[in-house]
Amino acid sequence: MAGRIKSLLHRWSSRVFSVELDGAPFYFAIQERHRGEEAPRVFRKLQSHDRCYTLLVCSRDRIKTARFYGELKDKLLRELPPECGLSPMSSFLPNVRDSLIKGYFLKDTSEGSSTVERLLSDLTQHEPVSVCSYCKNDDGQQWTQHLWSHGESQVMETAKKYYVVPSETPEYHPSTLNMINSDVFYSLDEACEVLKKCGDIIPEAMSVLELLPSRAEARNKPDFPVIVIEGLDATGKTTLTESLRETLGASLLRSPPQCLSPWRARFDQEPPLIRRAFYALGNYITAEQIGQEGKKTPVIVDRFWHSTAAYAIATAVSGPVCNLPGEGSEVYCWPSDLLQPSLVVLLTLDPEERKRRLRNRGQGKTNEEQELDHNQLFRLRVEEAYRRISGPACVSVDASPSADEVLQQVLLLIRGKCHL
Numbered sequence: 001m002a003g004r005i006k007s008l009l010h011r012w013s014s015r016v017f018s019v020e021l022d023g024a025p026f027y028f029a030i031q032e033r034h035r036g037e038e039a040p041r042v043f044r045k046l047q048s049h050d051r052c053y054t055l056l057v058c059s060r061d062r063i064k065t066a067r068f069y070g071e072l073k074d075k076l077l078r079e080l081p082p083e084c085g086l087s088p089m090s091s092f093l094p095n096v097r098d099s100l101i102k103g104y105f106l107k108d109t110s111e112g113s114s115t116v117e118r119l120l121s122d123l124t125q126h127e128p129v130s131v132c133s134y135c136k137n138d139d140g141q142q143w144t145q146h147l148w149s150h151g152e153s154q155v156m157e158t159a160k161k162y163y164v165v166p167s168e169t170p171e172y173h174p175s176t177l178n179m180i181n182s183d184v185f186y187s188l189d190e191a192c193e194v195l196k197k198c199g200d201i202i203p204e205a206m207s208v209l210e211l212l213p214s215r216a217e218a219r220n221k222p223d224f225p226v227i228v229i230e231g232l233d234a235t236g237k238t239t240l241t242e243s244l245r246e247t248l249g250a251s252l253l254r255s256p257p258q259c260l261s262p263w264r265a266r267f268d269q270e271p272p273l274i275r276r277a278f279y280a281l282g283n284y285i286t287a288e289q290i291g292q293e294g295k296k297t298p299v300i301v302d303r304f305w306h307s308t309a310a311y312a313i314a315t316a317v318s319g320p321v322c323n324l325p326g327e328g329s330e331v332y333c334w335p336s337d338l339l340q341p342s343l344v345v346l347l348t349l350d351p352e353e354r355k356r357r358l359r360n361r362g363q364g365k366t367n368e369e370q371e372l373d374h375n376q377l378f379r380l381r382v383e384e385a386y387r388r389i390s391g392p393a394c395v396s397v398d399a400s401p402s403a404d405e406v407l408q409q410v411l412l413l414i415r416g417k418c419h420l
């Protein structure tokens with residue numbers, strides 16, 4: 001535990017804290033001496049008798065950290081008095097990769113503080129959580145931060161106090177700092193490593209690993225063209241891929257592949273680190289199948305790496321499209337060890353028409369797909385992330401005309417690009 005706190009304290013006063021309230025981030029920093037700054041906006045909203053705390057989840061074991069972050073939210077919502085408000089927060093070193101630590105900002109407006117303090121003290125002692133409390137100074141203006149640490153038997157506030165001061169919006173959205181190999185994976189080995197490490201807590205991970213191709217097989221280059229069809233749910237991928245299969249006498253594959261179906265729901269419950277590693281591995285299994293089928297016929301693929309990366313990036317970042325990593329960022333680069341399709345087509349559709357098609361189809365949806373309906377910003381982020389991915393980039397096709405017109409449009413593209 002001491003090591004963990006020490007590493008968290010590493011450049012403690014260079015860290016920026018971001019609290020997300022109603023979907024918007026509020027930034028603050030801490031300072032040893034007060035230089036006359038006003039309190040950060042998130043603190044100005046508080047009454048002087050409100051108590052607030054930051055809880056940062058941090059351990060050397062990133063699987064444990066990722067899982068505990070989700071569990072902690074459930075525990076807090078279950079055990080905190082109803083007068084407490086909980087918001088996501090993070091702490092990071094601006095523009096420093098992998099420096100992000102996630103946690104929760106807790107505002108307690110209840111009469112007595114003992115229930116909350118007991119719960120937080122218990123967490124500090126037994127779980128990978130660092131707690132800081134904040135109080136208003138005697139002058140009634142400034143707020144100070146105190147780190148909690150535990151001695152022999154009890155948890156206490158350390159004597160050292162820091163002043164909280166406003167901080168500028170960082171150049172890069174904090175969530176982008178830890179994206180590489182946590183939300184998006186760029187090699188088979190990186191994704192495998194995550195599943196190997198959770199084998200003891202998620203036995204299904206071992207079954208997934210057993211399905212993986214050997215590296216040599218995965219590199220088989222197909223003789224025939226490989227065409228990937230991408231797009232949000234209900235844009236017409238299934239309809240189009242089936243027509244393409246018939247018209248071109250092609251094989252039809254999908255990612256995640258059929259063999260992963262028994263475990264998909266299981267991994268959908270896991271935190272992004274594990275869930276995204278699962279989908280990343282699905283692409284390598286599909287790539288092996290493409291290698292086999294592509295020796296005999298053209299191959300059509302329903303979703304591939306564009307989907308994996310675009311949904312992962314758009315979920316990791318919140319807010320408007322400008323919070324995404326900038327165009328040309330390495331985040332959008334195709335993994336060097338993953339088979340590259342000959343053509344990637346992105347079906348685009350007006351949101352109202354997409355909703356109409358979803359209603360008509362009337363099937364169950366994944367949580368993320370439901371989120372697309374409710375959250376316009378999320379949908380815009382997914383679509384923009386799709387467009388920014390390169391190596392190969394996708395070609396957008398308007399999917400609003402009739403199914404046959406869309407098919408003809410895509411056939412034209414295929415014939416132009418793949419000489420079929």
Ligand SMILES: Nc1ncnc2c1ncn2[C@@H]1O[C@H](COP(=O)(O)OP(=O)(O)O)[C@@H](O)[C@H]1O
Nearest residue numbers: 233234235236237238239357361401402403406
């Ligand atoms: N071009 C089109 N015009 C009108 N309806 C379409 C078109 N393409 C597909 N549909 C219908 O829209 C719904 C969603 O299509 P589907 O192919 O299942 O999408 P996806 O596989 O992308 O989720 C289905 O009911 C399908 O019949």
Ligand SMILES: Nc1ccn([C@H]2C[C@H](O)[C@@H](COP(=O)(O)OP(=O)(O)O)O2)c(=O)n1
Nearest residue numbers: 233234255256279303304307308311366368
């Ligand atoms: N290759 C893929 C395919 C899907 N995903 C993820 C991204 C989203 O969370 C869901 C969307 O898949 P879903 O099966 O709901 O979508 P369709 O029914 O194919 O339109 O799966 C992925 O990460 N990688």
